[in-house]
Amino acid sequence: MAPEMTTLKGKPFSRAELDGLLRRTLFYTPSFEIYGGVAGFYDYGPPGCALNANIVDLWRKHFVIEENMLEVEGPMVTPHEILKTSGHVDRFCDWMVKDEANGDILRADHLVENVLEMRLKGDKEARGLVHVEKEEDPKKKKKKEKALANLEAKKLDDALVQEYEEVLAKIDNYDGAELGLLIEKYDIRNPATGNPVTPPTQFNLMFHIPNIGPSSSLYGFLRPETAQGQFLNFAKLLDYNNHRMPFASATIGKSFRNEISPRAGLLRVREFLMCEIEHFVDPEGGKKHARFHEVADVKLNLLDRDTQLSGKTEVSPMPIGEAVEKGIVDNETLGYFLARVQLFLIQLGCNPEKIRFRQHMATEMAHYATDCWDAELQTSYGWIECVGCADRSAYDLTVHMKRTGQPLQVRERLDEPRTVEYWAAETNKKEFGPKFRKDAPAVQGAIDALSDELREKLSVELKEAGKITLDVPNFGDGKVELTPDLITIEKRTRTENIRTYTPNVIEPSFGIGRILYALCEHVYWSREGDESRAVLSFPPSIAPMPVVLYPLSSHPDFKPLIARLSALLRKKRIHFAVDDSSASIGKRYSRRDQLGTPFHITADFESVQKNTFTLRERDSMEQVRATEQEIVDAVVNMVNGEETWEDVQARLPKFEGQAIEEGEEERKE
Amino acid sequence: MAPEMTTLKGKPFSRAELDGLLRRTLFYTPSFEIYGGVAGFYDYGPPGCALNANIVDLWRKHFVIEENMLEVEGPMVTPHEILKTSGHVDRFCDWMVKDEANGDILRADHLVENVLEMRLKGDKEARGLVHVEKEEDPKKKKKKEKALANLEAKKLDDALVQEYEEVLAKIDNYDGAELGLLIEKYDIRNPATGNPVTPPTQFNLMFHIPNIGPSSSLYGFLRPETAQGQFLNFAKLLDYNNHRMPFASATIGKSFRNEISPRAGLLRVREFLMCEIEHFVDPEGGKKHARFHEVADVKLNLLDRDTQLSGKTEVSPMPIGEAVEKGIVDNETLGYFLARVQLFLIQLGCNPEKIRFRQHMATEMAHYATDCWDAELQTSYGWIECVGCADRSAYDLTVHMKRTGQPLQVRERLDEPRTVEYWAAETNKKEFGPKFRKDAPAVQGAIDALSDELREKLSVELKEAGKITLDVPNFGDGKVELTPDLITIEKRTRTENIRTYTPNVIEPSFGIGRILYALCEHVYWSREGDESRAVLSFPPSIAPMPVVLYPLSSHPDFKPLIARLSALLRKKRIHFAVDDSSASIGKRYSRRDQLGTPFHITADFESVQKNTFTLRERDSMEQVRATEQEIVDAVVNMVNGEETWEDVQARLPKFEGQAIEEGEEERKE
Structure with a gap:
């Protein structure tokens, strides 16, 4: 995927080292570990919680507050009927296979992907192109060895290599039957045992809740996304917004996926924090966005559908304004959010070169989407989807409206009344009533339910054939014949003062845990x-x-001195710690560098005499020395983004007198 | 409970009006309403989300940051084994009864409480003491009428009134059998139907998750509290804290209770946000707290166990220092948190007169607690538990350690080695080995497992009876007889450099939804x-x-002008809105007063000419007029708590020239 990964400073990147660091310092740690742990669940410790809170805080400011979005928060426990309507009960599934001998359950697409990747690796090794990378985690070593035993260093036909690569490029797009064919064709087996596997079967990824309340009549699921809770509130939010369009709602909350076999640390977990925006927009008028001009010059790495189909992955930055103009990105609203997402990721500290936007292939999109771009972050696991930006069209509002009968629509008063053409179907009461008697209302109902399109067709048929036939359930054989003496169908016009429409939805959906992990790789x-x-x-x-x-x-x-500094920082609402452990000052700095602390304030003997303190910056390790108040002001400004370290260095005296990096101060003291 | 409730300004309080306001303005709204809704689930709309976020933000600053607590966050989905160990599988239950005719399920204690309260109300009405309050919600009217039909305006014996009142005072303390007896004794029926009910049966309040992953071998629950996730991380957190004691962990997250019949709006819901602290403390040394002196003078309304037993509820404020000294509150650590909780609630805006701390009765405490005080807030529903402060002793760490074999303990290096007496049981190898042969290790194991207490007893028995009998499973009949030639048991001493102990836990646990609702009643x-x-x-x-x-x-x-003000506020990270609707300025102020906005900045024609703006304060409706920068600075200072409205009024010119309250400005324009 990306074996040439490098760190921020261009050195080779070691995932094992970063992962060890993040676990050791409690950024995250496997959940329930003293009970043996459960795959796909992680706890955040103190630095992880603080980082997570800061990411969410920036998200709220960058999106919700900046754009006056309407935040809503609802339950995770969700009744069955809602997720049946949304399509999740039927379609939110993965394909799984079972090891025929030991019953191990594997995710079908992951199995195909793993085995083909290993074979390609073996081929490369056999060709002397690479040396198979050693697995650092000793726990995994045995399993891995077993897996490699079947496959290692075997040269493949050139044609087969190409086939495998084509399969891998489209691995997200296969359904169960297709995966089954691939498994058969390439004799793919459980790599841990060498056993064959069963054909793929569907597994719904929602956690089931069998009882809501004491009776079993009400059951449901843990939500797979926060979006549905926002759609259900559409009418209330539109009202709250004084019936003005467009507007956006937003939710910050946990969602759940009962993954078949979670892997890749924080990237594929069973419970995760999402930040989701549902931007409701008029489908007419090209989905313009009033603030698009503000971001038109933002350059994005866009990997569109055509480029992917041609088998390429190179991208060059293009201003979003140009991309929308050229139709690469469908409309201004979608383009606006892509640009805003990139600005957010960069503000977080993500490496701009490791951000790209990839358009979904038609077969890959969720069942509700009409277009979708993923913001992907490059990590040692490859390019990882961290933000999905989908145009869900009017799908969700339409299905919920149909199911509940509640009007999830916008009624817009027209500035000028407009004339609308329509096909009127009118019955001749004198003939119609006596002919159908008690069944007249049922037949009338069937006529009323005809779409405008159908009426046009029937008007031609009535004229040409002299009769039409309608389906009327519960009436004789279910068919009714109507002749021109019973019904007239003709084009008419009417004047409308109000236009009613179902909004389309543009949905930027953020996986905060993935962003958090990718960010750690980017800044390490x-x-x-x-x-x-x-x-x-x-x-x-x-x-x-x-x-x-x-x-x-x-x-x-x-x-x-430390107490006074603490009081000043607390008043300014700056999150700080005191490290008064007995380790050398250099060791203490080093320990905090690992946690990402940018500013280190030290009280030394000159502080006691002159009330001045040293301020050290993490990346440069350079220091300034100034009074208590100057140091605190500088730190507050830098944390709040009002000054940079360069600004502070330019105005406060540099400090070099005392070398207090690790190993140095021992000599001094 | 509290029919004499008054608003902040001393007027009669109407719950129906406040509730209508909060729902209309989307502070909260029933979840899934377009699908008919599900009891016990609520959504927060924009003002509710912002209020909730501000409460949590203050909580994090007041507790986590102020005290350097170690925040952790873990999954809500929790495997069965953990909650079996913690006792929740067996004991986290309520008692339910069924209507014998229609199968309606009711919570037993609520049924008894409701019916007895209604009878007492009927009695008071019959005595002409009160007029039965009208139900404002027309939807509930019919049900209520039916309920009252059986019960209304009937005078009761004086003795029975007293009995009912005693039962109600202890309603939280009855178990299922006792509730069953009360139902029988007082002929309590389902008030909605008049039908008798079944005897109470137990219902576990955790939401069941039948599958974690694709196989059914792993199952669990949604967590009923965040505490267990903190206990499971104890060893990692102690390590993170450099093995220093005491320390506290904290979690902010959702928990779940599958309530039998949720009621009382936000006060009893099935999914709720908790903020929980687990403060780990050495059980020896009286649980002192290093910062107790900082809060010793804080006065609390303490309703202790004895006062409640005497049937009284009046309290007078007492400094927490005095309460700990007198032993009313058990120790400094518990007392410190009670005081800090009160300071938090007051900072939120709760009315100090409507805050009290009630000690749990012995029978009322959770299964793990040794002492417990609830911070209760007075509302129209009575005094409501909003923060529980329990001393959970070493219960949780002990049970998890026992179950998993992991050392959830503190090893403390002693400043001076200490001499410890213990009972040594030593076998006479020469006789012992030959006698038991291959079973010798099993017998030795049984001896090693003897507690110190048991060894002391056995030493006496060995001396007096000349033999002792031990249980040794899998050895003959499971009994082994040992005589003085085989074993010696005697008191010895050893020197220890390290002390090992299991910390006790003081747990302040906050129900944020309850606090949010009670706060709304207090400030309305x-x-x-x-x-x-x-x-x-x-x-x-x-x-x-x-x-x-x-x-x-x-x-x-x-x-x-509005754009410039917006930019300045955004830079200062102040959450604001622009209200440019066409309503009169007075109407717009009024609408925002309802949402609790304290500061209103208006651009009028003088703003265009002189760049000055009016700033109106919500409570006093008074205004000042000053320049753009002065107004923004004043607002920033007030929101950040660095200035009060009185300070601002004292330094900026009062504005009276233009009366722009509702109804006034029409005349001016």
């Missing part, structure tokens, strides 16, 4: 010459703990 | 002389939308 590096000293270069406003205070030693003179 | 009032003009007086830092900008009219000159 290690010190030149001392690769064990890892650094996470989060931007100051995103870093889990932006400031740490250090007394140089446990000397009691430092206590009141 | 209406304008003197115009009771339809409701106001929600949230503090500026808590109000859902602290600032609204108004162009006086749709005149284009106002647009750039």
